[in-house]
Amino acid sequence: MSEVELTAEAKVLLAEKGWDKGYVAFGSTASESTVRLAVAFNVLGKPCTWVMLSFDDKLLKSTADEDPNMITPGATEMMGVKSDMWKLLSGGRACMPALCVDGTMFMDSDEIVKMLAVQQNAPPEVLELIELSRTSNAILSEVLKHFGWSALHASTGYAMCTKEHYDAFGEGKKDAAWEKAKTDQVKAFFSKLEGILADKPAINGCYVGDTLTLADAALFSWPLSFSDVAGLNVSAEYPKLWENWTKLKESRPKGSERFILGFPTLCEYASAANKAAREGGFEINKYWRTDKDGRAYLEQFGVQAKLSTAVAIVMKERPANPIRAIVELLKKSRE
Numbered sequence: 001m002s003e004v005e006l007t008a009e010a011k012v013l014l015a016e017k018g019w020d021k022g023y024v025a026f027g028s029t030a031s032e033s034t035v036r037l038a039v040a041f042n043v044l045g046k047p048c049t050w051v052m053l054s055f056d057d058k059l060l061k062s063t064a065d066e067d068p069n070m071i072t073p074g075a076t077e078m079m080g081v082k083s084d085m086w087k088l089l090s091g092g093r094a095c096m097p098a099l100c101v102d103g104t105m106f107m108d109s110d111e112i113v114k115m116l117a118v119q120q121n122a123p124p125e126v127l128e129l130i131e132l133s134r135t136s137n138a139i140l141s142e143v144l145k146h147f148g149w150s151a152l153h154a155s156t157g158y159a160m161c162t163k164e165h166y167d168a169f170g171e172g173k174k175d176a177a178w179e180k181a182k183t184d185q186v187k188a189f190f191s192k193l194e195g196i197l198a199d200k201p202a203i204n205g206c207y208v209g210d211t212l213t214l215a216d217a218a219l220f221s222w223p224l225s226f227s228d229v230a231g232l233n234v235s236a237e238y239p240k241l242w243e244n245w246t247k248l249k250e251s252r253p254k255g256s257e258r259f260i261l262g263f264p265t266l267c268e269y270a271s272a273a274n275k276a277a278r279e280g281g282f283e284i285n286k287y288w289r290t291d292k293d294g295r296a297y298l299e300q301f302g303v304q305a306k307l308s309t310a311v312a313i314v315m316k317e318r319p320a321n322p323i324r325a326i327v328e329l330l331k332k333s334r335e
């Protein structure tokens with residue numbers, strides 16, 4: 001859980017604003033992290049009050065005069081993610097999203113989705129996927145910053161965000177060993193999802209079964225962010241994942257509208273800010289190109305590990321038909 005420690009001043013402010021009652025979510029649903037919360041509340045069918053956080057340092061104000069297409073649906077008030085008020089309410093973290101539950105503030109999208117899923121007694125397959133997103137979140141976010149966001153934010157003089165959250169990343173900030181180690185973890189994450197989708201009878205926009213779950217909420221943004229922010233060729237490397245994302249995008253679940261319609265514009269700016277560096281060789285796909293030999297291909301799907309586990313079990317248990325037993329074990333295995 002990621003409860004935010006609030007000062008007495010912050011607690012008074014929450015109470016004054018009435019944000020200490022029920023579920024109050026903070027963020028712009030066009031953001032890749034915040035959309036998870038918005039989709040989660042749709043999946044749960046729970047009421048939630050939204051306070052919009054804009055990518056700037058604006059003081060708290062009404063959303064009445066704003067372009068409704070740019071506003072988090074339902075939000076009547078907004079403030080900047082870099083504003084002093086949000087710094088106070090987020091315990092100094094100054095990022096989005098956050099969820100206040102009866103006066104207790106929580107941050108980190110996947111932590112929040114996990115908390116909601118545990119409260120709902122979500123099935124193990126759903127919890128397992130939320131856990132995958134939660135435990136990979138920091139690394140995936142760093143890679144997105146490195147190959148995508150940091151150049152965009154540097155190009156705007158960090159007008160949209162806090163400089164310290166982004167300026168350790170980007171061209172020249174990390175060495176090849178760092179990039180290789182992090183992209184290996186990105187590969188493990190996406191390969192796992194690709195394997196899970198490959199095991200499904202049909203790709204339908206849902207990671208588990210055929211209705212949207214909190215797993216879809218937690219995993220919502222990763223395919224688009226890696227494709228359009230980091231510039232990874234997701235559709236070619238992970239075709240099932242991309243097909244699933246395409247179906248999900250077309251179904252445009254409630255809560256995801258601002259992300260599906262608004263986020264691509266931000267992605268275009270990120271691509272433009274990275275264009276020259278990518279042409280000069282600072283680009284993520286090179287870490288996938290080196291993998292195109294047979295061993296890496298098999299490893300991507302865990303083929304050797306699955307096979308040797310199955311063979312070891314068969315050697316131990318000595319079933320009458322070892323080939324059939326291996327086939328059955330392979331069918332069951334997902335690791």
Ligand SMILES: N[C@@H](CCC(=O)N[C@@H](CS)C(=O)NCC(=O)O)C(=O)O
Pocket residue numbers: 031032033034081094095096097107108109110137138141160161162163165
């Ligand atoms: N791990 C966090 C990441 C939060 C995050 O980086 N949010 C971005 C928007 S998607 C943000 O607030 N950026 C502004 C900043 O960091 O200054 C989560 O999943 O909630």
